[in-house]
Amino acid sequence: MQLSASDFAFIAAFIKREAAIVLAPGKEYLVQSRLAPVAREGGMRGVNELVYQLRQDPGPELRQAVIDSLTTNETSWFRDGEPFSALSQTILPGLLASRSVAKHLRIWSAGCASGQEPYSLAILLRDFLPAGWTFEIIATDISAEMIRKAEAGLFTQVEVNRGLPAAMLVHHFERVGAHWSVSEELRRSVTFQRLNLAAPLPPLGLFDLVFLRNVLIYFDVETKAEVLHRVTGTLRPDGLLFLGSAETTIGIDEGFERVAVGRAAAYRMRTAVPAGAAGRV
Amino acid sequence: MRAIVIDDSRAMRLILRRIVGQLGFDVIEAEDGKAALDTLNSESEVPNLALVDWNMPNMNGLEFVTAVRADGRFKDMTLVMVTTESEQSQIVRALAAGAHEYVIKPFTQGAMLEKLALLGLVPSGATA
Numbered sequence: 001m002q003l004s005a006s007d008f009a010f011i012a013a014f015i016k017r018e019a020a021i022v023l024a025p026g027k028e029y030l031v032q033s034r035l036a037p038v039a040r041e042g043g044m045r046g047v048n049e050l051v052y053q054l055r056q057d058p059g060p061e062l063r064q065a066v067i068d069s070l071t072t073n074e075t076s077w078f079r080d081g082e083p084f085s086a087l088s089q090t091i092l093p094g095l096l097a098s099r100s101v102a103k104h105l106r107i108w109s110a111g112c113a114s115g116q117e118p119y120s121l122a123i124l125l126r127d128f129l130p131a132g133w134t135f136e137i138i139a140t141d142i143s144a145e146m147i148r149k150a151e152a153g154l155f156t157q158v159e160v161n162r163g164l165p166a167a168m169l170v171h172h173f174e175r176v177g178a179h180w181s182v183s184e185e186l187r188r189s190v191t192f193q194r195l196n197l198a199a200p201l202p203p204l205g206l207f208d209l210v211f212l213r214n215v216l217i218y219f220d221v222e223t224k225a226e227v228l229h230r231v232t233g234t235l236r237p238d239g240l241l242f243l244g245s246a247e248t249t250i251g252i253d254e255g256f257e258r259v260a261v262g263r264a265a266a267y268r269m270r271t272a273v274p275a276g277a278a279g280r281v
Numbered sequence: 282m283r284a285i286v287i288d289d290s291r292a293m294r295l296i297l298r299r300i301v302g303q304l305g306f307d308v309i310e311a312e313d314g315k316a317a318l319d320t321l322n323s324e325s326e327v328p329n330l331a332l333v334d335w336n337m338p339n340m341n342g343l344e345f346v347t348a349v350r351a352d353g354r355f356k357d358m359t360l361v362m363v364t365t366e367s368e369q370s371q372i373v374r375a376l377a378a379g380a381h382e383y384v385i386k387p388f389t390q391g392a393m394l395e396k397l398a399l400l401g402l403v404p405s406g407a408t409a
Contacts, residue, residue, distance in 0.1 A: 076395060157367060157385055163395040166372055166383035175369040 003028045007051040011035070014054065015070050018063070019142050020198030020223040023070070034069040041065075068145040071218075075113045076162035078120045079213070083242050086262035087121075087209075091240065092128050095208060098238065105135040108207045108234060110197060111215035112139035114159070115150030115190070119182055121211070122189040123172050138204060140195035151192045153182035197227045206236045214244035221252060228253040232269060241267040282402075283307045283326060287317040287345065288334040288363070293386075297332050297363065300393050304403060306330065314340030318348060327355055330402060333380070335364035335371075343378055350379030359400050363388070 003011075011031050012023040023031065032047055039050040042062065053062060078084045095105060105125070109118040118139035125135045141147055160169055160180045173180040195201070197215065210231055216224045228249055231241060241256065242264070243249070249256035249267050256267040284306040286297045291312075298308045309328070311317035314337055321327070331349070335342040342362055349355045361382045362375045372383050382396050397403045 078399075081398060158387075158389075158392070161385055161388050161392040161396075163392075163399065165399055166380075167376055169383075170369055170372050170376065173369075175367075 003032050003047060003051075007048065010051060010055060011066075011070075015067070018067050019071055019196065019218075020220075020227075021071060021218040022220045022223075031070065035066065038062075038065045038069050064144050068143040071141075071143050071146075075116045077116050077160075077164035077168075078124075079117065079163065080245055081163075082262065082264040083211075083213075083266075084120065084124060086264035086266070087124060088128055090262050091209070091266075092125075096130070096133075099208070103133045105129075105133070105209070106205060106207045107135065107137045108204065108210045109137060109139040109190075110195075110210060110212045110231070112141050112150060112192070113143075113146050114155075115139065115146075115153065115182075115192070116159075116162075117211060117213070118150070118190045118192075119153070119172075119186055120164075122186045123168055126172075126185070126189070135189065137190045138207075139190050139192050140197075141192075142194065142196050144194050147192050147194045150190075151187075153187050154179045155182075156180075197230070198223055201230050201234070204234050206239070207234050208236055208239050209242070210235055210239065211242045213242055214247070216243060216247045224252050228256070232256075235269060237269065237271075239268065243267065282330070283309070283328040284330040284332065285309050285311060285317060285320065285328045286332050287311045287314060287337070287342070288332075289313055289337045290334070293334065293363075297393075300390055301330065301332070301397075304394075304397070313337040314342060314345030314348070317345055321349075321355065327358055329357070330359045330361065330397075330400075332361050332363050335362060335366045335375075343375060346375065346378045346380050359402065361396065361400070363393075 008028050008031060015021045015023055035047045035050055039047050042050065044050050054066060099105060107121055109121060112118050118137045121137055129135065139150060156179060160173065169180065172183050172186055174183065212231060216227065219227060232255055235241060250258065255269055257270050258265055258267055282305055284301045286294050286308060288294050289312050294310045298310065302308050309320060311320050333342040333345055342364060346360050349358065349360065360380045361384060362380045363384045363386065365386045367385045375383055382400055384393060384396050394403055
């Protein structure tokens with residue numbers, strides 16, 4: 001059954017309030033297809049009944065299930081390639097020099113979904129960093145289900161086919177039945193936690209690199225600005241922020257400037273924002 | 282750019298031909314490793330890419346990869362195994378024999394393009 005206009009409006013308001021995600025009109029089919037399995041698993045007759053329950057007094061489980069279903073997205077290993085090439089060719093060599101005393105790197109993978117991005121970063125760092133260096137990757141997502149899956153580190157055949165070089169697959173994973181399990185070493189490199197970027201952040205410390213890719217696209221301009229402002233507080237002064245290829249800070253937060261790193265683009269904080277800088281690249 | 286698709290399934294050859302054809306490859310086909318070697322030996326132009334099934338009559342994919350790697354004429358040819366064989370030990374064997382990448386069937390077109398992108402065979406942005 002089709003989702004009624006009022007039910008869609010209710011779901012849109014719910015997901016905006018809970019996760020700051022904007023569901024524009026026209027996404028009725030997406031909502032219907034994502035919520036149908038949630039309704040089925042909850043023993044409900046359909047999405048209409050699910051919305052009815054959500055309007056009444058949904059328990060935390062149903063609320064979380066609805067948030068999970070509407071916020072999880074497809075992802076792949078070394079997604080979009082170029083930021084990862086830029087890391088190994090330009091950024092990491094630079095960090096080896098600038099962090100030569102601490103010999104420690106901290107990275108935040110924000111909106112990590114089922115874990116492909118933080119594990120890709122862990123693979124790259126393990127292969128790149130010289131002996132004596134350590135690193136820490138914090139990976140967060142709003143979906144509790146995604147965090148559980150990412151933490152388990154079990155991937156299907158279809159998932160490992162997506163952009164993961166075969167040599168890395170056999171080196172960093174182990175076949176377990178029909179799945180592939182990330183090595184214990186990789187799993188220990190990444191700390192997962194559930195986190196809502198649209199709410200004030202818990203203390204996370206400072207990061208050398210923040211990956212916030214394909215996350216801002218789900219937010220309205222006001223929330224984008226809030227999220228970027230929060231991220232500013234977690235970046236080291238010379239730290240770099242990576243956004244998705246269709247995203248930018250330009251016109252949203254002029255505290256950042258866009259820098260070319262190899263064939264990729266990243267953002268760093270301006271040391272001093274010149275007056276009237278808005279709109280400059 | 283030229284590719285050879287080696288698979289005993291006509292349907293699979295068609296699928297792979299469509300995918301790499303979209304990338305601008307001129308595609309030739311062979312139904313097993315032996316036929317592929319014969320084709321390579323009779324043609325003057327060496328393909329840039331070979332997509333190779335594992336289980337085929339006459340000469341299997343692993344034997345084909347081994348034979349091609351032992352022949353200097355084909356040193357610039359990128360070899361990708363495309364197979365239902367999914368054991369870790371088999372992937373290790375194929376890579377050790379000289380395959381550059383390994384795609385497990387069933388695969389989506391997106392997954393295949395991502396693997397080819399890893400090998401630098403896809404124009405930037407084509408996998409998006």
